[in-house]
Amino acid sequence: MDPWGLSTTALLAFVVFLILSLWMQGLKRGKLPPGPTPLPLIGNLLQLNLKNVAASFSQLAEKYGPIYTFYFGTQPVVVLHGYDILKEALIDQGDAFVDRPILALIEDVIKGKGVIASRGERWKQLRRFSLMTLRNFGMGKRSIEERVQEEAQCLVEELRKTNGQPTDPTFILGCAPCNVICSVLFRDRFKYNDEKFLYLLKLLNENFQLFNSRWTQLYNFLPAALRVYFPVKPKGLSKNIEEMKHFILERVKEHQKLLDPNNPQDFIDCYLSKMQQEKDNPQSEFDLENLIMTGVNLFGAGTETTSTTLRFGLLLILKHPEVQAKIHEEIDRVIGPNRVPSITDRQDMPYMDAVVHEMQRFIDLLPLNLPREVVRDTQFQQYVLPKGTTIFPLLSPVLNDSKEFPNPDQFDPQHFLDQNGKFKKSDHFVPFSIGKRSCLGEGLARMELFLFYTTILQNFTLKAVGDPNEINFKNDRGGFSNAPRNHQMCFLPR
Numbered sequence: 336m337d338p339w340g341l342s343t344t345a346l347l348a349f350v351v352f353l354i355l356s357l358w359m360q361g362l363k364r365g366k367l368p369p370g371p372t373p374l375p376l377i378g379n380l381l382q383l384n385l386k387n388v389a390a391s392f393s394q395l396a397e398k399y400g401p402i403y404t405f406y407f408g409t410q411p412v413v414v415l416h417g418y419d420i421l422k423e424a425l426i427d428q429g430d431a432f433v434d435r436p437i438l439a440l441i442e443d444v445i446k447g448k449g450v451i452a453s454r455g456e457r458w459k460q461l462r463r464f465s466l467m468t469l470r471n472f473g474m475g476k477r478s479i480e481e482r483v484q485e486e487a488q489c490l491v492e493e494l495r496k497t498n499g500q501p502t503d504p505t506f507i508l509g510c511a512p513c514n515v516i517c518s519v520l521f522r523d524r525f526k527y528n529d530e531k532f533l534y535l536l537k538l539l540n541e542n543f544q545l546f547n548s549r550w551t552q553l554y555n556f557l558p559a560a561l562r563v564y565f566p567v568k569p570k571g572l573s574k575n576i577e578e579m580k581h582f583i584l585e586r587v588k589e590h591q592k593l594l595d596p597n598n599p600q601d602f603i604d605c606y607l608s609k610m611q612q613e614k615d616n617p618q619s620e621f622d623l624e625n626l627i628m629t630g631v632n633l634f635g636a637g638t639e640t641t642s643t644t645l646r647f648g649l650l651l652i653l654k655h656p657e658v659q660a661k662i663h664e665e666i667d668r669v670i671g672p673n674r675v676p677s678i679t680d681r682q683d684m685p686y687m688d689a690v691v692h693e694m695q696r697f698i699d700l701l702p703l704n705l706p707r708e709v710v711r712d713t714q715f716q717q718y719v720l721p722k723g724t725t726i727f728p729l730l731s732p733v734l735n736d737s738k739e740f741p742n743p744d745q746f747d748p749q750h751f752l753d754q755n756g757k758f759k760k761s762d763h764f765v766p767f768s769i770g771k772r773s774c775l776g777e778g779l780a781r782m783e784l785f786l787f788y789t790t791i792l793q794n795f796t797l798k799a800v801g802d803p804n805e806i807n808f809k810n811d812r813g814g815f816s817n818a819p820r821n822h823q824m825c826f827l828p829r
């Protein structure tokens with residue numbers, strides 16, 4: 336074969352593709368908000384500093400204002416920057432902004448099943464059911480709070496075994512939130528050295544690494560034609576998700592054998608009962624695939640998020656001994672050394688409440704939020720966003736807003752306290768996002784964070800290995816999610 340001929344054809348095809356993609360961009364641009372001028376094929380990718388994505392978006396907001404269009408390759412994304420515009424979109428026009436985009440990964444592996452990636456009627460049914468179940472409707476006698484309290488005690492026992500020696504708590508802090516999801520979904524927690532549990536943790540860890548890689552995230556936004564040439568294909572990811580699905584399916588089968596629909600004990604029981612109730616309803620989305628993928632979602636969304644926040648928060652406490660002293664004082668006054676902390680203690684513990692809020696604000700775990708998509712052609716401000724436009728409702732600029740939080744770069748619990756030391760709410764507290772599609776696990780996550788921190792600090796004094804002032808987070812930020820490097824610390828029994 337004539338190699339020349341081949342490459343001429345390829346070149347020609349490339350040029351045609353280029354012209355077409357430019358033309359398509361021009362077409363779409365007409366109605367979208369202005370933004371930096373995109374290059375053919377790569378769009379505005381050169382304007383994105385992969386070491387600090389949120390900062391790149393903030394720089395662009397300085398030039399183009401709170402709403403602008405950014406091209407990931409040929410894919411336009413409308414970026415929302417700041418509290419007012421976020422609220423206008425996700426709350427005031429919430430119904431229009433409620434979909435998730437069909438990203439490459441979702442097409443390939445998730446296939447629109449489960450609660451995170453689904454849309455329309457399927458999402459509505461799964462979301463409503465999951466919210467109800469997580470709010471304790473029909474989960475039997477053991478409340479979700481009791482499950483979290485049980486886990487908090489096990490966590491403390493495990494930390495006690497470190498005998499006050501320097502310890503990297505990453506593994507232990509990863510176990511606890513994962514076990515809470517196990518307890519909610521499967522009824523019981525696992526022992527931290529159970530083989531099944533360790534396997535599950537391994538899968539989750541891999542899953543997180545694969546999902547969070549910057550390349551995977553970029554891959555998501557490449558047009559199909561280019562994905563073929565991309566260095567990493569998320570093969571590892573689909574294998575990983577298949578293994579997670581298999582793990583959950585095994586548990587579902589056990590539940591099916593023992594199911595007593597009148598006496599559901601956990602999420603899977605509730606779902607299987609719902610499936611039976613709805614078996615004659617052709618519109619029902621309650622099938623096994625949606626159950627399994629929702630299970631995968633709860634692990635995927637509820638484990639790493641919470642454990643990273645826990646770990647980051649403990650480092651913040653280490654770095655700020657004056658904060659730890661005040662927390663200890665409040666715990667001793669309100670709970671004392673022996674009683675198991677409960678969520679009703681929170682209203683009597685404004686300082687701890689403020690600390691946990693300030694941790695989440697400062698940590699800025701998901702600076703870019705999860706992407707959304709408009710459900711229909713949407714009139715928004717002076718623009719028309721065509722149906723299917725991808726939206727980035729950024730969280731970082733709201734959490735780091737200096738008008739709401741003086742010195743937003745400082746960790747300071749006073750951001751959430753008034754002059755009398757009472758807890759002060761802020762509508763800028765958006766780590767879980769806002770509106771109808773905000774985090775499904777917000778209630779559970781906030782309960783975990785409060786009970787885990789309070790139980791740990793009731794039992795231990797945290798001590799830094801080395802100078803606490805040397806702990807800094809400068810290089811731990813900037814990705815699609817913010818996580819600190821591993822640190823050792825000592826847990827001294829009180």
Ligand code: HEM
Pocket residue numbers: 450451452462632633636637638640641644700701704705706707766767768769772773774775776777779780
């Ligand atoms: C510190 C912990 C957590 C943080 C910071 C967090 C944050 C978020 C954010 C920002 C979103 C995107 C919301 C949006 O699109 O507007 C989200 C979605 C979600 N989160 Fe969380 N989350 C946390 C813990 C959890 C937990 C413990 C669970 C499990 C029960 C969970 C389950 C979910 C689910 C299922 C979604 C998708 C909701 C939907 O598409 O309807 N999250 N989370």
Ligand SMILES: *[C@@H]1O[C@H](CO)[C@@H](O)[C@H](O)[C@H]1NC(C)=O
Pocket residue numbers: 389390393731735736737743744
């Ligand atoms: C937060 O805001 C401060 C000042 O307003 C700015 O210096 C800093 O770079 C911002 N941080 C992030 C992570 O955006």
